[in-house]
Amino acid sequence: MAKNSPPSKAPRRRLSWNDPGTRSLIYQVLILGIVGFGVWFLVSNTLHNLAVRNISTGFGFLNREAGFAIGESVIGYSPADTYGRAIWVGILNTLRVSIVGIIVATLLGTLLGVARLSKNWLVSRVAGAYVEVMRNIPLLLQLFFWYAIITEIMPGPRQALNPMPGVFISNRGLKLPTLQGDGLDWILGGLAVAIVAIVLLGHWGKKRQEATGRIFPLGRWAAGLIIIFPVAGWLLGGAPLALELPELKGFNFTGGLTLTPEFAALLAGLIIYTSAFVAEVVRSGIQAVSQGQWEAAAAIGLPRSRVLRLVILPQALRVIVPPMTSQYLNLTKNSSLAVAIGYPDIVSVVNTTLNQTGQAIEGILIIMAAYLTVSLSISVFMNWYNKRIALVER
Amino acid sequence: MARISTAPDGPPSSHVGAWAWMRASLFSSPLNTLLTVLVLWLLLMAVPALFEWLFIRADFNASNAQECRESGGACWAFIVEKHRLILFGVYPYDEQWRPLLATIILIGVIVCSCMRRFWKPYLGLIWLAALTAVAILMWGGVFGLSHVENDRWGGLPLTLILATFGIAFAFPLGLLLALGRRSDMPAVKALCVVYIELIRGVPLISLLFMSSVMLPLFLPEGFSIDKLLRAQIAIILFAAAYIAETVRGGLQSIPRGQYEGAESLGLSYWQQMRKIILPQALKVVIPPLVGIFISLFKDTSLVVIIGIFDLTQAAKTAVADAAWRGFSTEAYLFIAFIYFIFCFSISRYSQSLERQLQTGYQR
Numbered sequence: 086m087a088k089n090s091p092p093s094k095a096p097r098r099r100l101s102w103n104d105p106g107t108r109s110l111i112y113q114v115l116i117l118g119i120v121g122f123g124v125w126f127l128v129s130n131t132l133h134n135l136a137v138r139n140i141s142t143g144f145g146f147l148n149r150e151a152g153f154a155i156g157e158s159v160i161g162y163s164p165a166d167t168y169g170r171a172i173w174v175g176i177l178n179t180l181r182v183s184i185v186g187i188i189v190a191t192l193l194g195t196l197l198g199v200a201r202l203s204k205n206w207l208v209s210r211v212a213g214a215y216v217e218v219m220r221n222i223p224l225l226l227q228l229f230f231w232y233a234i235i236t237e238i239m240p241g242p243r244q245a246l247n248p249m250p251g252v253f254i255s256n257r258g259l260k261l262p263t264l265q266g267d268g269l270d271w272i273l274g275g276l277a278v279a280i281v282a283i284v285l286l287g288h289w290g291k292k293r294q295e296a297t298g299r300i301f302p303l304g305r306w307a308a309g310l311i312i313i314f315p316v317a318g319w320l321l322g323g324a325p326l327a328l329e330l331p332e333l334k335g336f337n338f339t340g341g342l343t344l345t346p347e348f349a350a351l352l353a354g355l356i357i358y359t360s361a362f363v364a365e366v367v368r369s370g371i372q373a374v375s376q377g378q379w380e381a382a383a384a385i386g387l388p389r390s391r392v393l394r395l396v397i398l399p400q401a402l403r404v405i406v407p408p409m410t411s412q413y414l415n416l417t418k419n420s421s422l423a424v425a426i427g428y429p430d431i432v433s434v435v436n437t438t439l440n441q442t443g444q445a446i447e448g449i450l451i452i453m454a455a456y457l458t459v460s461l462s463i464s465v466f467m468n469w470y471n472k473r474i475a476l477v478e479r
Numbered sequence: 480m481a482r483i484s485t486a487p488d489g490p491p492s493s494h495v496g497a498w499a500w501m502r503a504s505l506f507s508s509p510l511n512t513l514l515t516v517l518v519l520w521l522l523l524m525a526v527p528a529l530f531e532w533l534f535i536r537a538d539f540n541a542s543n544a545q546e547c548r549e550s551g552g553a554c555w556a557f558i559v560e561k562h563r564l565i566l567f568g569v570y571p572y573d574e575q576w577r578p579l580l581a582t583i584i585l586i587g588v589i590v591c592s593c594m595r596r597f598w599k600p601y602l603g604l605i606w607l608a609a610l611t612a613v614a615i616l617m618w619g620g621v622f623g624l625s626h627v628e629n630d631r632w633g634g635l636p637l638t639l640i641l642a643t644f645g646i647a648f649a650f651p652l653g654l655l656l657a658l659g660r661r662s663d664m665p666a667v668k669a670l671c672v673v674y675i676e677l678i679r680g681v682p683l684i685s686l687l688f689m690s691s692v693m694l695p696l697f698l699p700e701g702f703s704i705d706k707l708l709r710a711q712i713a714i715i716l717f718a719a720a721y722i723a724e725t726v727r728g729g730l731q732s733i734p735r736g737q738y739e740g741a742e743s744l745g746l747s748y749w750q751q752m753r754k755i756i757l758p759q760a761l762k763v764v765i766p767p768l769v770g771i772f773i774s775l776f777k778d779t780s781l782v783v784i785i786g787i788f789d790l791t792q793a794a795k796t797a798v799a800d801a802a803w804r805g806f807s808t809e810a811y812l813f814i815a816f817i818y819f820i821f822c823f824s825i826s827r828y829s830q831s832l833e834r835q836l837q838t839g840y841q842r
Contacts, residue, residue: 221818
C-alpha cells in the first residue's frame with residue numbers, strides 16, 4: 086500500500102518505469118529517434134547518390150527553356166517558354182478538367198441518385214445498373230476504353246458523326262458550336278437583370294405567402310425570366326451574336342469549340358466514373374432522412390416536390406456534404422491518370438520535365454505540392470459549406 | 480339472419496396482378512409515364528444493337544484479323560487467340576499452369592476469408608500457407624520447378640498478388656496508424672497525422688512515380704529493390720493511410736465507457752485494444768473497409784503507368800499486336816468484365832455482411 090502523505094504536497098517525480106508519463110516520454114523519444122534516423126539515412130543516401138550521378142539539385146531549372154510542345158493550353162505557350170510556365174500550363178489543364186468534371190459529375194450523379202430512388206421501376210433499375218457497372222470497373226481502364234473508341238472507332242473528319250446540327254464527333258475529337266460577336270455584354274446584362282428580378286420576386290412572394298398563405302410559384306417564374314431577359318437583351322442589342330458552327334475545310338474542321346480526343350476521353354471517363362459514386366452518396370443521403378419526415382411532410386399536405394426541397398434536402402445535405410467532398414477530391418486526384426492517355430496535365434508535364442532534366446525529386450515535390458494545395462483548398466471550402474448547412478442547435 | 484362471411488377479402492382486383500403492378504410502378508403519373516416511355520425507347524435503341532454486335536454478328540473462331548473484320552460484329556476470336564497473353568502475361572508458356580494454380584489458390588483464400596465459418600485464429604495460418612504456396616509457384620526454383628524471374632510475371636495473377644499482398648500488409652499498418660492518431664503521445668500523434676494527410680492529399684500515381692524514380696536515390700549505393708516490389712510498397716503505403724482513416728472512424732464510434740471500463744479492469748494498452756476496443760471498432764467499419772479493398776483492387780491497374788505487366792498492361796500489349804489491329808474495344812471489354820466480376824462480387828458480399836451485422840430498426 087502507498088504511504089499516506091499530505092495531499093498538498095505533490096509527489097516527487099521519480100524516474101520510474103511504472104510512471105506512465107515517463108514511459109510515454111521514453112517511447113516518444115525512441116520513436117522520434119528512429120524516424121529521425123530513418124530520414125537522416127535516406128537524405129544522406131540521396132545526397133550521396135545525387136553527387137555520384139552528377140545530378141544538380143534545386144529549382145533553378147524552372148527558369149530554363151523547356152523546349153517541348155504541349156498539345157493544348159489555356160494560356161499561351163510555346164516550346165521557347167520556361168519549364169516554370171510549362172508546369173503552370175499543366176496545373177491549369179488539371180484544374181480545367183477537374184472543375185468541368187466536378188460540375189457535370191455532380192449534376193449527372195444527383196440525377197442518377199434520385200433516379201435510383203424513383204418509384205418508377207424501370208428508371209430505378211437502369212440507374213442502378215449504371216452505378217453498379219461503372220463503379221466496379223477501374224477508371225484507368227475506362228479512360229483507355231473511351232480513348233480507343235474516339236481515336237480508333239470514330240471515323241475521320243470527312244465522315245464525322247453529326248448527332249445534332251453543329252456537333253461533330255470524329256477521331257480528331259469533339260467539335261461544338263461557339264458564340265461569337267460582341268452581343269455577349271447584352272446577354273450578360275439581361276442575365277443580371279433577370280437575377281435581380283428573381284431575388285426581388287422571391288422576397289415579395291415570401292411576404293405574400295406569410296401574409297395570405299398563397300404560395301408563389303417562384304420556380305416557374307425564375308425559369309421563364311432567366312430565359313426571357315437574356316434573349317431580350319440579345320434582341321435589344323440588335324442580335325449581334327452569331328453562332329459559329331464548326332465547318333469541314335479540307336481535311337479538318339475550322340471554327341467552333343474543340344475538345345481534343347485526350348480531353349474528351351479524360352472528361353468522359355472522370356464524369357462517368359465519378360457520377361456513379363456521387364449517385365451513391367446522394368442516394369444514401371436521401372435515405373438517411375427518416376421515413377417519418379416524408380410522412381409528416383406529406384401529412385401537412387405538401388406536394389412531393391416541395392417535400393423534397395423544403396424538408397428532405399436540407400436534412401440530406403448534412404449527410405451528403407462530407408462524402409461528396411471526398412468524391413471531389415478523388416476526381417481531382419484521379420485526373421492525374423491523364424498521363425496514361427497523353428492529356429497534358431501536371432503529372433504528364435512534370436514527367437516530361439523530369440525525363441529531360443533528371444531532377445526527379447524536385448519534380449515529384451512539385452506534383453505533390455500542387456495536389457496538396459488543390460486538395461486542401463477544396464476541403465477548406467467544403468468544410469466552410471458544411472459548417473454553414475450544419476444543424477444549428479439551441 | 481344473414482350470414483356474414485368471415486373469410487378475409489383479398490385486395491381489390493385493381494391492386495393485384497401484372498397490370499396493377501405496371502400501373503403502380505411504371506405509369507403512376509404523367510411524368511412517370513413519360514420517363515418510362517423515354518427509357519424504353521433508349522433501351523430499344525441501344526440493347527438490340529449491342530446484343531447483335533456482342534453475340535449475333537460476333538466472330539468466335541476467325542483465324543485472322545481480316546476474317547474478323549468482315550463479320551461486322553465483335554471479334555471474340557481475338558480474345559480466344561490472345562487469352563493466354565492477357566491472363567498470364569509473358570510467363571513461360573509451358574509453365575502457365577503455375578500462375579493458374581496460384582490464381583486459384585488466391586481466390587480460394589479470399590473466398591474462405593469471406594465465410595464466417597473461417598473467422599478463427601487459424602485463418603492467419605491459412606493465409607500464410609497460401610501466400611507461401613503462391614510465392615513458390617510463381618518463383619519456382621524448388622521442388623523441381625524452374626525459376627521464373629518476377630519481371631516475367633503478368634496478367635491476372637499479378638493483379639491479384641498486388642491486391643492481396645497490398646491488403647495483407649496495408650491493413651496492419653493502417654491499424655497502427657489509426658491507433659497512433661488517437662494516441663495520447665503528441666509526437667506519435669503528429670507523425671501519424673502528417674503521414675495520413677500527406678498520403679491522402681496526393682494521387683497514387685505520384686507515389687508510384689516516386690517509388691520508381693526516387694526510391695533508387697533513397698537507398699544506399701549498390702542496393703536495389705526490383706520494380707514490382709517498389710510498386711507493391713507504394714500501393715501498401717497508399718492504402719494504409721485510407722485504412723487508417725476508416726479504422727479511426729470506428730474507434731471514434733466506440734463510447735468512452737468502453738475505454739474507461741477496459742482501463743479499470745487493469746488491462747494494458749495493447750490488451751485493451753486487442754480484447755475490448757478493436758473487436759467492436761472493426762465490426763462497425765467492415766463495410767467501408769471492404770469498399771477500400773475494392774478500390775485498392777481497382778487501383779492496382781495504375782501500375783501500368785510505371786510499366787508493370789498487370790492485367791490492364793497485358794490487354795494493352797495484346798491490342799498493340801500489328802497482326803490484330805483495331806480490336807481494343809473487345810480486349811478492354813474482356814478485362815473490364817474480369818475486374819467487374821471481382822469488384823461486384825466483393826461489393827455484394829459487403830452488402831450482405833452489412834445486413835447481417837445491422838441490428839437497427841428498419842422499415
